[in-house]
Amino acid sequence: xxxxxxxxxxxxxxxxxxxxxxxxxxxxxxxxxxxxxxxxxxxxxxxxxxxxxxxxxxxxxxxxxxxxxxxxxxxxxxxxxxxxxxxxxxxxxxxxxxxxxxxxxxxxxxxxxxxxxxxxxxxxxxxxxxxxxxxxxxxxxxxxxxxxxxxxxxxxxxxxxxxxxxxxxxxxxxxxxxxxxxxxxxxxxxxxxxxxxxxxx
Amino acid sequence: xxxxxxxxxxxxxxxxxxxxxxxxxxxxxxxxxxxxxxxxxxxxxxxxxxxxxxxxxxxxxxxxxxxxxxxxxxxxxxxxxxxxxxxxxxxxxxxxxxxxxxxxxxxxxxxxxxxxxxxxxxxxxxxxxxxxxxxxxxxxxxxxxxxxxxxxxxxxxxxxxx
Numbered sequence: 258x259x260x261x262x263x264x265x266x267x268x269x270x271x272x273x274x275x276x277x278x279x280x281x282x283x284x285x286x287x288x289x290x291x292x293x294x295x296x297x298x299x300x301x302x303x304x305x306x307x308x309x310x311x312x313x314x315x316x317x318x319x320x321x322x323x324x325x326x327x328x329x330x331x332x333x334x335x336x337x338x339x340x341x342x343x344x345x346x347x348x349x350x351x352x353x354x355x356x357x358x359x360x361x362x363x364x365x366x367x368x369x370x371x372x373x374x375x376x377x378x379x380x381x382x383x384x385x386x387x388x389x390x391x392x393x394x395x396x397x398x399x400x401x402x403x404x405x406x407x408x409x410x411x412x413x414x415x416x417x418x419x420x421x422x423x424x425x426x427x428x429x430x431x432x433x434x435x436x437x438x439x440x441x442x443x444x445x446x447x448x449x450x451x452x453x454x455x456x457x458x
Numbered sequence: 459x460x461x462x463x464x465x466x467x468x469x470x471x472x473x474x475x476x477x478x479x480x481x482x483x484x485x486x487x488x489x490x491x492x493x494x495x496x497x498x499x500x501x502x503x504x505x506x507x508x509x510x511x512x513x514x515x516x517x518x519x520x521x522x523x524x525x526x527x528x529x530x531x532x533x534x535x536x537x538x539x540x541x542x543x544x545x546x547x548x549x550x551x552x553x554x555x556x557x558x559x560x561x562x563x564x565x566x567x568x569x570x571x572x573x574x575x576x577x578x579x580x581x582x583x584x585x586x587x588x589x590x591x592x593x594x595x596x597x598x599x600x601x602x603x604x605x606x607x608x609x610x611x612x613x614x615x616x617x618x619x620x
Contacts, residue, residue, distance in 0.1 A: 259481050260481055262481055263478065263479075263481045263485055266484070266485050266487075267485070267487060270487050271536065272536060272537075273537075274535045274536060274537055275487065276530050276531060276533075276535070277487065277490075277491045278487045279530055280496065280523070280526075280527050280530070281487060281490060281496070281499060283523060283526050283527070284496060284499055284500040284503065284523060285499075285503050287518055287522065287523065287526075288503075288504070288507050288514045288516040288518070289507070289514065291516050291518065292513055292514060292516060302519075305518065305519055305522050308518075308522065308526075309522065309525055309526050309529065312526050312530075313526070313529050313530065313533070316530055316533060316536070317533065319536060320536050320537075379516075379517065379519075382517040383512075383515040383516060383517065384515070386504070386508060386515040386516075386517060387508055387512040387515040390505060390508045390509065390515070394509070405509070406509070408480060409505075409506045409509045409510060410509060410510065414482070415480065415482050430473070430476070430477055430482065431473070433476055433480065434472065434473045434476035434477075437472075437476055437502050437505055438472060440505050441498070441501045441502065441505065444501060444504070444505070448501070448517070
């Protein structure tokens with residue numbers, strides 16, 4: 258089982274009418290889509306509007322998704338097309354292009370002359386999130402830090418990590434979970450009220 | 459006592475979510491259909507995103523997720539056709555039918571040539587006047603419309619720029 262299988266399981270649920278499964282895909286990919294769109298659209302507020310539009314278009318088209326490509330490759334394509342339509346509708350054309358490469362190694366010829374998601378507030382929030390995650394990582398016990406790095410950065414399976422760290426798979430599972438929990442605990446203060454279930458969810 | 463039990467349930471849910479994110483266990487989306495479950499799912503993905511790239515330390519503005527979720531709720535439900543794997547005998551039946559149809563089509567086309575050769579020759583001869591009529595029509599059409607664009611482009615040896 259890999260990430261593609263996880264997405265396929267969620268997509269299958271959505272195709273059977275489970276809208277909440279689509280929420281999980283939104284939560285998983287919203288940051289990546291926003292980063293992609295920030296290279297095509299200047300206004301940070303509009304980036305979120307186009308992000309929303311892209312996800313809605315993806316939802317409407319998901320019945321036709323048959324899994325020939327990875328879900329996020331398909332989603333990226335929809336997001337890029339949505340942004341292009343938005344640019345055309347607003348009379349804004351790119352002036353330079355570059356190549357965006359997604360996690361699947363697929364490339365998209367795209368725009369690179371525009372700003373990132375950069376209001377002063379959002380930049381501060383981004384810096385706080387990155388600093389908090391990095392500080393929490395440094396504070397982790399060595400075995401937890403190594404386990405989550407091998408998983409998140411190297412993309413290794415639990416089985417491979419277990420061999421590398423000479424420990425049972427169950428221990429790997431526990432270490433990665435504990436690492437995430439420790440970092441998440443530090444993030445709570447940074448994410449603030451937006452992460453309050455009663456408000457946001 | 460109840461609080462402790464709830465804490466244990468949450469802890470096991472978090473451990474499960476951690477494994478689901480890593481594709482190390484079969485995901486149960488229905489278990490994530492709570493505000494708490496979605497929050498953990500989101501936070502764990504955020505951690506992974508930031509570890510891979512600080513560019514992904516993005517905090518969407520308030521309620522972006524809620525806006526999308528509400529918009530999805532307003533969409534009509536999707537019912538995609540369920541793709542059933544074709545059964546073996548059905549596949550063999552369809553293949554046989556296709557072969558039989560192909561043979562019948564070839565026989566239908568070829569049969570007149572074997573059974574009525576003279577008739578075919580006569581028919582071909584009888585088509586000549588009609589073809590001549592067609593040439594006349596095309597020639598008349600050229601007279602009206604002029605020379606076609608293909609003829610206008612020609613190579614002239616020795617012809618240089620003027």
